[in-house]
Amino acid sequence: MTFRTSTSARPRVQAGIKLARLLELPEGDFAKQVRELEANVFFRSLMDARVISVQPYANAGFTARRFGGWELSTASDGVSALDGRGELAELLQRIGQERFEECFLREASFTDEERARLCGISREEVSRLRDMVTSLYVQEEFDSAASVPAPAKTYSAVAGITVDGGKPALAFFNREIWKGRYQVDEEMRGKMIETLPAIDAKRVDKFLRDLELLDRRKTTLYRVLEALIETQSQFFVSGDPDQRQPLTQRDLSDRLDISPSVLNRLISNKSIQLPWGLEAPLKVLLPSRKAMIRSRLHDLIRESPESSDPELAKKIDRLYGVKLSRRSIAQYRADLGVGNSRNRSRVSSALTA
Numbered sequence: 001m002t003f004r005t006s007t008s009a010r011p012r013v014q015a016g017i018k019l020a021r022l023l024e025l026p027e028g029d030f031a032k033q034v035r036e037l038e039a040n041v042f043f044r045s046l047m048d049a050r051v052i053s054v055q056p057y058a059n060a061g062f063t064a065r066r067f068g069g070w071e072l073s074t075a076s077d078g079v080s081a082l083d084g085r086g087e088l089a090e091l092l093q094r095i096g097q098e099r100f101e102e103c104f105l106r107e108a109s110f111t112d113e114e115r116a117r118l119c120g121i122s123r124e125e126v127s128r129l130r131d132m133v134t135s136l137y138v139q140e141e142f143d144s145a146a147s148v149p150a151p152a153k154t155y156s157a158v159a160g161i162t163v164d165g166g167k168p169a170l171a172f173f174n175r176e177i178w179k180g181r182y183q184v185d186e187e188m189r190g191k192m193i194e195t196l197p198a199i200d201a202k203r204v205d206k207f208l209r210d211l212e213l214l215d216r217r218k219t220t221l222y223r224v225l226e227a228l229i230e231t232q233s234q235f236f237v238s239g240d241p242d243q244r245q246p247l248t249q250r251d252l253s254d255r256l257d258i259s260p261s262v263l264n265r266l267i268s269n270k271s272i273q274l275p276w277g278l279e280a281p282l283k284v285l286l287p288s289r290k291a292m293i294r295s296r297l298h299d300l301i302r303e304s305p306e307s308s309d310p311e312l313a314k315k316i317d318r319l320y321g322v323k324l325s326r327r328s329i330a331q332y333r334a335d336l337g338v339g340n341s342r343n344r345s346r347v348s349s350a351l352t353a
Contacts (some may be wrong), residue, residue: 001168010181015213017207018213019213019216019262020212020218020265022213022214022216022217023217023220023262023265024178024265024266024269025217025272026156026266026269027156027158027173027174027177028156030177030217031174031176031177031209033214034214035176035179037079037207037210037211037214037276039049040207041339042204042207043207043211045057045086046192046204046207046208048248049188049192050132050150050185050188051184051185051189051192052182052183052184052185052211053165053182053183053185054179054180054181054183055180055181055183056296056302057177057178057180057181057222059169059170059226060169060170060178060222061162061169061170061171061172062170062171062172062173062175062178063162063171063172063173064162064173065157065160065173065273066097066160066273066277067097067100067101067279069136069155070105070137071134071137071154071157072078072136072137072154072155072157072271072279072280072281073136073137073154073155079347082235082241082274082278082280083240083241084238084239084240084274084275084276084278085238085239085240086129087128087280088129088276089239089276091125091128091129092129092276092278093276093277094120094121095119095120095121095177097119097277099232102117103115104120104129104130104133105133105137108125112126112127112130115130118139128214131159136278136279139230141168142253147253154269155268155269155270155271155274155279155281156270156271157173157270157272157273158172158173158221158225158271158272158282159171159172159173159178159225159232159272159273160173160258160273160274160338161229161236161273161274161275162275165201166237167233168229168233168236168237168275169229170225170226170229173273176324177218178218178222180212180214181215181218181219181222182211182215184208184211184212192204192265193205194246205235209333217266218309220256220258220262220266221266222271223256224252224256224263224266224267224282225272227252227255227256228252228282228285228286228305231247231285231287232244232245232247236274236275237275239274239275239276239296242292242296242320244285244287244292246287246288246289247285247286247287248288249263249264249267249283249284249286250285264328266282267281267282267286268283270282272285280304291322293316293322293324293332294332294335294336296319296320296335297312297316297329297332297333297336298338300312300315300316300319300322301333301336301338308340309326309329309333310326310328312329313325313326314328316329334341
């Protein structure tokens, strides 16, 4: 049986396909689409005729991206990359951005001894930073002569979070994309269309539909980022991953009145630069309650491997105000691939023997 799309439905289907592709585009590719659209002769004509205008986004600035030329890899989903109070974040601040890029990002021929001498840190610290780079980033082309192939999926950095006066704020990397949103004056549009031949009127309409799709992608992402800053403000200011608030994709899509599938496509390959310089996928700012408890339980087990399930339940309750049954603790341990206290004690004894 063959299904045919009706003539009236076909434009909507095509628009939906175009929007889906735009939502998933990395920032560099999306910037190219914006450049091409604004280079179109219709764009200048419609601007001059006051049919379209560009309105700036409120409360958004611009910044240069740290560690330019690198993309966040799928290996960086771990919570440790979020911690702004951790030793790695302190090491980065102590070394400084320029020296870190020189020794760890742009020059593969340095030995660990040379890195340690140039950065004023120990060999052990060099090794830990090198491991972080391996797990967090994949190198793009710095020149045409040498390149490292990217993994199947990398994250595209959208913006950075700055903290000013104890409040987080957005700072975008790509001014071309984020200089403003497109607005159409429908009255001026109608007047202009009336003066055009039918074929030109259709071309203008198509151009404005494409413009609308680009604007939907920009505006939806901006609203998502605003909501994440509002919800996770304590985390951005403190640097403490435990200060993140539970927020699922469904919760956020309901709050913004957008389709869950639209939100999923939009954030699936986007990242954000945290105030302390590291980048994180947007999805780590959308932790479920279960994921957060599991992460906290993992930290408690690592700190006190001898603790039994009832003891862990009491600690979770005392520290985080969450009551869990022994069965729930056991399930979370299974999710983490962690044995019970007896098995953990045996492993610990074997390692110290």
